[in-house]
Every structure is written in C-alpha cells, then in structure tokens.
Amino acid sequence: MTAQTPPTETERLPADAAGLDRAAALLGAGGLVAIPTETVYGLAVDAGDDAAVARLYQAKGRPAFNPLIVHVADAEQARALVEMPPDAARLAQAVWPGALTLVLPIRPDAGVSPLVTAGLETLGVRVPAHxxxxxxxRRTGPLAAPSANPSGQVSPTTPAHVLAGLSGRIAAVLDGGPCTVGVESTIVGFLPDPVLLRAGGIPAETLEAALGAPLSEAGAEGQPAAPGQLASHYAPRGSLRLNATGAEPGEVLLGFGPVAGDLTLSARGDLVEAAATLFARLHDLNAMAADRIAVAPVPETGLGRAINDRLRRAAAPR
Known part of the structure; x- marks a missing residue:
C-alpha cells in the first residue's frame, strides 16, 4: 500500500456507486474513511495495511493496547481470518449480519496487521447489517473499524458527529444517514465456552436463546480482550450522575420513561429508542456545554444492559 499524507480536508461522500468507489479507492491508498454501520459510524482502514492502522490509532488518539474489530462482508470472509468453533458458528448463523462481534483465534495466514490485534492471538470479527x-x-475486503471519534469520547451516530471530532484528520466520511441501533456491537469471546466481553446492540438474552445456554461474563482485569472494555469510555465533556430521579441545582437532566428531563432517551421508556438516541443525546449535551449531567434510571434488561454499560463508562473517573 502507498503511504498517504494527512488530509487537510475531509470529503463527505454520498452512499451511491460513485461514493462507494471513491471510498474504496481512498482505503486502497491507505486512507482513513468513516463508514456507516447499523450500530455507530466506524473509522475504517485496510485491515492488512500496517501504516494505515498506525495512522488510525494516531487519528483517534487510541491506546495501542486496545484491539480493533475487523468488519467483513459475510461469514465466508470471516472464516478466512479466524477459526470458528461450533458455538461461534451457531451465533453467526443466528445473528449475522448484525450487531455481534465474535472474538476468535486468528488464522496464521489471515494477513491482518498485528497492530489490529494489539499483540493478542485472537481477532474480533463481525458482519455489519448496514x-x-x-x-x-465487497469492494475492499476486510476493514478494521473502531468507532469514528476521538478515543474515549462519545461515539458518532451521524456524519455530523464524525466531522465534529475528526474533520481534517481523516480522508472522508461515507454518508449513510443516522445509525439505527445506536450502540456498539455485543462482543462474545470463547475461552472455550462463550463469554460476554461487552454488552451491545444484540441483547445477551437473544444470544443465550441461540446457544441454549447462559453466557458467562469476563472479568475486568488485565489488557482488554476486546474494544469498549476500558473503565472510562464514551465520555461527554460534563460529569455524569447516574440513576437520578431528578436534577440537582446546576445539573442538566437526561430523562427516560417516567423521569422527564431537559432531554430524554425515550419518553415512553422504549429501550430500542433509548439505545438509538443515547450517543446523539450525549452529543447534544456537549453542544449545550453541560458541565453536570444527571441521568435517569434505565432498566438492566435487554438493550438496557448495553445502555447502562456505556453510561457507567461515561461516568467513570477520567
């Protein structure tokens, strides 16, 4: 791959054949392109291009020990990169394309940059539904693509969110409109039994039904085995107080269901709507320059588990 100098202007590409061809050409030349998925916008690079992956870490300010997810067009592309045990194949059959990442042993001939795996012998792969x-x-082959935002900040669910954080630092954003799921993928690893590494856009209950068995949960110690495991992540500029039933003086209240707020995740208490709007509301709070944010309780069931995971990490000490 040829080296690319840092861009001075980020292109905004339409999601038509010409825009897709331009995005593929930029990626083939080692460029960084933000792409739409059903979860959030991802910052994509050729997964086999060491220099491009290094520039991705630099553009995001992402710690090099935090591995990346590789996106593929279908399960066949995934099998060329990783070993897939029966339980993993069962989940892939049930959920892909969709908001599920599987962390699996990487094949020796996968051709993926070692920077993508952060030195681990596993690789996270998923087939997006967008x-x-x-x-x-299908034009490019496998792409490494973490969320298209500065590391640790609020994930983007629109092209405008991407440009607010990375304009001038990436080659282009491919405009596929707003993301429909709104939180990142659920991540499952195999040790060898299935283990939940990150709650996300596919509820754990759905995966457990497909497996016919409960998922175990990973501990928090040591190097991250998957993205989204850092204690402080997804953070807006202001501090967060969780499980609030009302606002204290000087706070902006982010409501849910019966707890009405200055802004709300879902006035009717719909967890699907709340997941889809979570990051957009956190971006809105940044635009309001909210220094102190109170967040209404969200049930710890279904997609609420992923929402609460993001809120706890957003509220963690920085």
Missing amino acids: PVARDLL
Whole structure:
C-alpha cells in the first residue's frame, strides 16, 4: 500500500456507486474513511495495511493496547481470518449480519496487521447489517473499524458527529444517514465456552436463546480482550450522575420513561429508542456545554444492559 499524507480536508461522500468507489479507492491508498454501520459510524482502514492502522490509532488518539474489530462482508470472509468453533458458528448463523462481534483465534495466514490485534492471538470479527457497509466491504475486503471519534469520547451516530471530532484528520466520511441501533456491537469471546466481553446492540438474552445456554461474563482485569472494555469510555465533556430521579441545582437532566428531563432517551421508556438516541443525546449535551449531567434510571434488561454499560463508562473517573 502507498503511504498517504494527512488530509487537510475531509470529503463527505454520498452512499451511491460513485461514493462507494471513491471510498474504496481512498482505503486502497491507505486512507482513513468513516463508514456507516447499523450500530455507530466506524473509522475504517485496510485491515492488512500496517501504516494505515498506525495512522488510525494516531487519528483517534487510541491506546495501542486496545484491539480493533475487523468488519467483513459475510461469514465466508470471516472464516478466512479466524477459526470458528461450533458455538461461534451457531451465533453467526443466528445473528449475522448484525450487531455481534465474535472474538476468535486468528488464522496464521489471515494477513491482518498485528497492530489490529494489539499483540493478542485472537481477532474480533463481525458482519455489519448496514447495506452501505456491506457494499463497501465487497469492494475492499476486510476493514478494521473502531468507532469514528476521538478515543474515549462519545461515539458518532451521524456524519455530523464524525466531522465534529475528526474533520481534517481523516480522508472522508461515507454518508449513510443516522445509525439505527445506536450502540456498539455485543462482543462474545470463547475461552472455550462463550463469554460476554461487552454488552451491545444484540441483547445477551437473544444470544443465550441461540446457544441454549447462559453466557458467562469476563472479568475486568488485565489488557482488554476486546474494544469498549476500558473503565472510562464514551465520555461527554460534563460529569455524569447516574440513576437520578431528578436534577440537582446546576445539573442538566437526561430523562427516560417516567423521569422527564431537559432531554430524554425515550419518553415512553422504549429501550430500542433509548439505545438509538443515547450517543446523539450525549452529543447534544456537549453542544449545550453541560458541565453536570444527571441521568435517569434505565432498566438492566435487554438493550438496557448495553445502555447502562456505556453510561457507567461515561461516568467513570477520567
């Protein structure tokens, strides 16, 4: 791959054939392109290009010990990169394309940059459900793509969110409109039994039904085995107080269900709507320059588990 100098202007590409071809050309030249998925916008690079992956870490300010997820067009592309045990194949069959990442042993001939795995012998792979992402992946092959935002900050669910954080630092953003799921993928590893590494856009209950068995949960010690495991992550500029039933003086209240707020995740208490709007509301709070944020309680069931995971990490000491 050829080296690319840092761009001075970020292109905004339409999600048509010409835009997809331009995005593929930029990625083939080692460029960084933000792409739509159903979860959040990802910052994509050629997964086999060491220099491009290094520039991705630099553009995001991401710690080099934090591994990346590789996005593929279908399960066949995934099997060329990783070993897939029966339980993993069962989950892939049930959920892909969709918001599930599987962390699996990487094949010796995968051709993935070692920077992607952060030195681990496993690789996170997923087949996104967004049609624009899959059209692009059929043109490019596997793409490493963490969320398209500065590391530790609020994930982007629109092209405007991407440009607010990375304009001038990446080659382009492929405009596929707002993301529909709104929180990152659920991540499952195998030790060898299935273990939940990160709650996300597919509820754990759905995966347990597909497996016919409960998922165990990983501990928090040591190097991250998957993205989204750092204690402080997804953070807005202001501090967060969780499980608030009202605002204290000087706070902006982010409501849910019966707890009405200055802004709300879902006035009717719908967890799907709350997941889809979570990061957009955190971006809105940044735009309001909210220094202190109170967040209403969200049930710890279904997608609420992923929402609360993001809120706890957003509220963690920085």
